[in-house]
Amino acid sequence: MKGMNYKGYFAKVEFDAEDRIFTGRVIGIRDVIGFHGESVAELETAFGEAIDNYLAACKKLGQQPNKTYSGNLMLRIPAEIHASVAAAAEVSGKSINQWAAGVLEEATHAQ
Structure with a gap:
């Protein structure tokens, strides 16, 4: 990005x-x-x-400034993709959260 x-x-x-x-x-x-x-x-x-x-x-x-994003992201994905993500994370030795954060970071810097 x-x-x-x-x-x-x-x-x-x-x-x-x-x-x-x-x-x-x-x-x-x-x-x-x-x-x-x-x-x-x-x-x-x-x-x-x-x-x-x-x-x-x-x-x-005396107003609170708008906050930027919290870092919490809820996704609804098909069960098959969820299973694939879990497997990819486990193979890489990471939690799903760590793995997804890395993938999303890479994707946003690729644009």
């Missing part, structure tokens, strides 16, 4: 060819946080400032 991470918040980045700037949007939360920059360095700085400003505003307003 191509993106940015700061203080546990993740952002999707795109290039706006018309305005010739990078634009970013924080993903995985309900609130809307956007930022932009003309270079990668400006974009990184703007992302950090956007998150810091968001957290400060939430504190000032």
